[in-house]
Amino acid sequence: MRIGILGSGLMGGKLGTIFARAGHDVTFSYARTRQKLTRLAHQAQGNARAGTPADAARDADALLLAVHWSRIEDVLAQTGDLSGKLILTCSLPMNEANTALVIAHTSSGAEVLARKLPKARVVSAFNTVPSEVLFGVFESRANPPRPSLVYCGDDAPAKAIAAQLIRDSGFDPVDSGPLHIARYTEPFALLIAQLAYETGAGPELAYRFERFVS
Amino acid sequence: MRIGILGSGLMGGKLGTIFARAGHDVTFSYARTRQKLTRLAHQAQGNARAGTPADAARDADALLLAVHWSRIEDVLAQTGDLSGKLILTCSLPMNEANTALVIAHTSSGAEVLARKLPKARVVSAFNTVPSEVLFGVFESRANPPRPSLVYCGDDAPAKAIAAQLIRDSGFDPVDSGPLHIARYTEPFALLIAQLAYETGAGPELAYRFERFVS
Numbered sequence: 001m002r003i004g005i006l007g008s009g010l011m012g013g014k015l016g017t018i019f020a021r022a023g024h025d026v027t028f029s030y031a032r033t034r035q036k037l038t039r040l041a042h043q044a045q046g047n048a049r050a051g052t053p054a055d056a057a058r059d060a061d062a063l064l065l066a067v068h069w070s071r072i073e074d075v076l077a078q079t080g081d082l083s084g085k086l087i088l089t090c091s092l093p094m095n096e097a098n099t100a101l102v103i104a105h106t107s108s109g110a111e112v113l114a115r116k117l118p119k120a121r122v123v124s125a126f127n128t129v130p131s132e133v134l135f136g137v138f139e140s141r142a143n144p145p146r147p148s149l150v151y152c153g154d155d156a157p158a159k160a161i162a163a164q165l166i167r168d169s170g171f172d173p174v175d176s177g178p179l180h181i182a183r184y185t186e187p188f189a190l191l192i193a194q195l196a197y198e199t200g201a202g203p204e205l206a207y208r209f210e211r212f213v214s
Numbered sequence: 215m216r217i218g219i220l221g222s223g224l225m226g227g228k229l230g231t232i233f234a235r236a237g238h239d240v241t242f243s244y245a246r247t248r249q250k251l252t253r254l255a256h257q258a259q260g261n262a263r264a265g266t267p268a269d270a271a272r273d274a275d276a277l278l279l280a281v282h283w284s285r286i287e288d289v290l291a292q293t294g295d296l297s298g299k300l301i302l303t304c305s306l307p308m309n310e311a312n313t314a315l316v317i318a319h320t321s322s323g324a325e326v327l328a329r330k331l332p333k334a335r336v337v338s339a340f341n342t343v344p345s346e347v348l349f350g351v352f353e354s355r356a357n358p359p360r361p362s363l364v365y366c367g368d369d370a371p372a373k374a375i376a377a378q379l380i381r382d383s384g385f386d387p388v389d390s391g392p393l394h395i396a397r398y399t400e401p402f403a404l405l406i407a408q409l410a411y412e413t414g415a416g417p418e419l420a421y422r423f424e425r426f427v428s
Binding site: 133135136137139140147148150174175176177181183184185186187188190191194195198199201202204205206207208209210211212213214 | 347349350351353354361362364388389390391395397398399400401402404405408409412413415416418419420421422423424425426427428
C-alpha cells in the first residue's frame with residue numbers, strides 16, 4: 001500500500017517507519033525541518049521517502065493524519081484535494097498546552113474532521129497508545145497474544161484498510177463501531193496518556209481486551 | 215471490611231456477592247424489591263444481609279454506589295450522613311435512555327458527586343467493565359495475569375481501600391490519578407460498553423494494560 005504521513009512527529013515518524021518495515025510504500029511529510037523527513041525516510045530502511053503533504057497525499061491508499069490539532073487546517077491546506085481518500089487520524093483535539101480535549105462529549109475530533117472533509121473517509125485509529133510503545137509492539141508481533149488497538153469509522157472498506165495497517169503494526173485491530181465512537185476512544189486515549197506519563201508506570205503502555213467467561 | 219451496597223442491580227448485586235465471597239461483610243440495599251435484596255444476601259453465601267440504604271451506610275468501611283445516575287439524589291436522601299465515608303462509585307452519568315453521558319468533558323460524574331458530598335471521600339472504580347465479566351474474573355483470580363481495573367480519587371487512604379477491594383475481586387488495581395481523571399475513565403467505560411454490547415464480541419469483556427519495551 002502507498003501510505004502518506006501527514007505530520008512526522010512522535011506518532012507519525014514511528015508509525016511511518018513501522019509501515020515501511022512492514023512492506024508498505026511510505027512518504028513522510030510535515031515535520032519541523034526537511035532534514036528530519038529525509039532522516040526518517042533513510043532510517044525507515046524500507047520503501048520510504050521525504051515529501052510535501054501534497055506528495056504524501058498523491059496516489060496514497062491511506063493518509064495518516066498525525067499533527068497537533070492546532071495544525072489541522074494548515075496541513076490540510078497543503079495536501080490538495082482529498083476526495084475519496086482514506087484518512088487515518090490519530091490527532092486528538094487537544095488544546096495548545098496539551099492538557100485537555102477541546103471538543104466535548106457531544107462531538108469528537110474525528111467527527112469534526114469528517115465534517116471538514118465530507119468527501120473523504122475518516123477512520124480514527126492509532127490514537128489510543130503512546131508512541132513509545134509502538135516499536136516494542138511491532139517487534140513482538142510474532143509472539144501472541146498481541147495487544148489490542150481500537151479503531152472506528154463509518155466506511156467499511158476504509159475500515160478494512162485501517163485494520164490491515166493496525167495488524168501490520170503488530171496490534172490486534174478491534175472494530176469499535178461508527179465514527180462517533182471517537183467520543184469515547186479519544187478520552188480513552190487521554191486515560192492511556194495519564195497512565196503512561198503521570199503514574200510512573202512508564203510510557204511503553206498498550207492494552208488488551210480479554211474475555212473472562214464464568 | 216464492612217461494605218454497603220447502594221443499588222443492588224447488575225453491578226451492585228454481583229460486586230456485593232463477590233465482596234462477600236472474598237470474606238467481607240456486605241449489606242445489600244436499594245433494589246426494586248426487598249425480595250431481591252434478601253435473595254442476593256442468601257445467594258452470596260457469605261456474611262451478607264439485606265437492608266435499607268441507611269443500614270448499608272451505617273458503620274460501613276466502604277459504600278459502593280451503583281445506582282442509575284437518575285437515582286443518585288433519591289438514594290443519597292436515604293443513607294443519612296455520609297461524612298468521612300468512602301464512596302466507591304461506578305455510576306456513570308448516563309441519561310435516562312442510557313444512550314449518552316450527560317456530563318461533558320469539563321467535568322465527570324465522579325466530580326459532581328464529590329461536590330455533592332464535600333465531606334465524603336469519593337473514589338471512582340468498577341465502572342469500566344461490564345457486570346457480565348465480574349464472576350469470570352473473580353473465578354480466575356488465582357490464574358495470573360489478572361485483568362486491570364482503573365480507579366481514581368483524591369484521598370490516598372480511600373484509594374488504598376478501593377485498591378484492596380479491586381484486588382479482592384480478582385482484578386489488578388491501576389491507580390489512574392486524581393478524581394478528575396474520571397473525565398477519561400467514564401468515556402472509557404462507554405467504549406468498553408460499546409465493545410461488549412454492540413460488536414458481537416460478547417459482554418464478558420475486561421482489559422489489561424501491558425508494557426512492550428523495544
